[in-house]
Amino acid sequence: MAEGSRKNDFYKKNYTDWLEETIDSINDGILVIDSQGIVQFVNTEYTNITGVQPEAIVGKPLRDVRKGAILPKALRDGKRRAGIYRREGQIEYVIDTAPVYKHGEIVGAVSVCKSLNEVHFLTKELKRSKERLARLENTVGHMYQTKYTFSDIIGKDSGLKDTVELAKKAAYANLNILIQGESGTGKELFAQAIHSEGPRSKFPFIPVNCAAIPAELLESELFGYEEGSFTSSKKGGKVGLFELSNYGTLFLDEIGDLPFELQAKLLRVLQEGRVRKVGGLNEQEIDVQVITATNKDLGKLVEKKRFREDLYYRLNGVPIKISPLRERKKDILLLINDLIDQAGTTQAIRFTEETRQILSQYDWPGNTRELFNTVHYALSMTETNDIEPQHLPEVICKHGSITNIYSHQSLKEIIKNTEQEVIRQTIKSCGDTLDGKKMAAQQLGISLATLYNKMGK
Ligand SMILES: Nc1ncnc2c1ncn2[C@@H]1O[C@H](COP(=O)(O)OP(=O)(O)OP(=O)(O)O)[C@@H](O)[C@H]1O
Structure with missing residues (x-):
């Protein structure tokens, strides 16, 4: 071969x-x-x-x-x-x-x-993974769902009604919304209502309190981070709140407290519609409605150069201002009645005329939140169905008794009524007998005749 x-x-x-x-x-x-x-x-x-x-x-x-x-x-x-x-x-x-x-x-x-x-094994695995995913989605969905809608906002005051109308339109405008109002006026309530009204309601509503998160953590909370971007970073990195609220709403409460360095980063995200994780190179497109809220005067912060002007205008797409409760006094009794209904007591709770007067004339610096706390307090203090001034927190009761109860009386009347009240209380504690009255007169440093005289007036 x-x-x-x-x-x-x-x-x-x-x-x-x-x-x-x-x-x-x-x-x-x-x-x-x-x-x-x-x-x-x-x-x-x-x-x-x-x-x-x-x-x-x-x-x-x-x-x-x-x-x-x-x-x-x-x-x-x-x-x-x-x-x-x-x-x-x-x-x-x-x-x-x-x-x-x-x-x-x-x-x-x-x-x-x-x-x-x-194939069967993989199908089973896939089924199990799908079930886990559905469970997780359900949990996450519940975590990030809103509790309130516009029907939960109580108030007949015309100013508040206009605010609600504006907020309803804003829900469909796809613009950034800035809600301003004193603490406890219902800014988060409005933010939730806007989210549940609008087209993003099926997606997450994520509230973030910018004042409650330490400045050094806030950036990675908002934008997330890549694995290994700093020593204590978690394996696999972290998803930021912007990403988590994609297609939904990110509610940035206390925006006036956002650190100045972060303001520029937030502005960039809002302008570009993209976020980049801390330590990351890639950017991710996001579609998030941003609602911000503050109880500070953001305009003044801008003047003082503590808040970026460009960011202020970016956030202020639809400005919503909620008036303080003292400027919508007629809502106070409405809110109280609603709260009593919600408390679901079987007894017919009655706020005495004097109590109502105190409540409607008090200034409510803590607004609706303070009112709600007051009503809860009073409900737990009374042993009958009547809520009287003494069932109110001391600060409100005192305020009412001095500036309001006597506000329509002359000084002479105030002195006479106060004297009579003091005598009544003293007789009550000494006993409503002749001896009791003698003792009361002695305690008050007046004669029995003067005591009778003042009581009879
Ligand atoms: N008009 C309203 N009708 C019914 N409930 C209200 C109304 N306004 C406020 N509330 C209730 O008052 C409480 C405080 O409201 P909320 O937390 O929204 O206030 P806020 O302005 O966001 O306060 P803060 O500035 O302190 O964060 C909540 O329980 C809210 O449901």
Whole structure:
């Protein structure tokens, strides 16, 4: 044999070995028959899937060793077939078959089989993952859902009604909203109502109190961070609140307290509609409605150069101002009645005339929040159905008794009424008898006759 031809045989043999090994390492089962239907080759995975050993099958007609085999059909009709289901004991698999052509003639056929057990396993895994995801979505959804709608905003004052109308329009405007008002006037209540009214209501509402988060943490809270961006960073990094509220609303409360350095970053995010995590290179597009609130005069902060003017105008897309409760006195009794309804007491609670007068004339520096706390306090202080001035917190009661109760009386009347009240209280504690009255007169440093005289006036 010539040297060249021997070399050729050597390469051919090596090539065949190499090809067999390659086919053997494929993750699908492979069976090859020749044009006579005789099995020429099966790979290891074929044996793994079907349990059929090569020596039981190779060199034999496939039809004899594998009853019902459909691969021989490919020799006859030259057709490819796919996804044929087979079951071998516990093992399920699918087969694809195809004829093998050489120079336009069928010289054999090949079948490729894939175990369904792995597919089943993956399907189960997928199902489990989907269920976990749904549970998580549910939890996150509940965490970030709003509690209030516009129907929870109580008030007949015309100013408040106008504010509500403006806020309803703002809910559909897709503009940044700045809510200003004293503490406890209902800024978060309005922010929630706007979110639940508008098209973003199915997405998260995320409130952030800019004054409550330390300045050094606020940036990574808002924008997130990449893994390893600082020593105490969590594995996998952190999703920022902007990203978390995507398609929803981010409510930045106490915006006046946003550190100056962060103001520039916030402005950039609002202008570009993109956020970049701390320590990250990539930017992510976000679509978030930003509602900000403050009880400070943001305009004044701008004048004092403590708040960026450009950011102020950016945030102030729709300015909403909520008036303090002392400027809408007629809402006070409405709010009280609503609260009593909510308290769900079976007794008919009654605020005495004197109490109502005190409540409606008090200034309410803590606004509706203070009013609500006061009503809760009074409800827990009374033992009857009547709420009297003494059931109110001391600060309100005193305020009322001095500036309001007597506000329509002359000094003479005030002195007379006060004297009579003091005498009444003293007699009450000494006893409503002649001896009691004598003792009361003695305690007050007046004669019994003067006591009778003053009581009779
Ligand atoms: N008009 C209103 N009708 C019904 N409830 C109200 C109204 N205004 C305020 N409240 C209630 O008063 C409480 C305080 O409101 P909220 O927290 O929204 O005030 P805020 O202005 O955001 O306060 P802060 O500036 O201190 O954050 C809440 O319980 C809220 O539901």
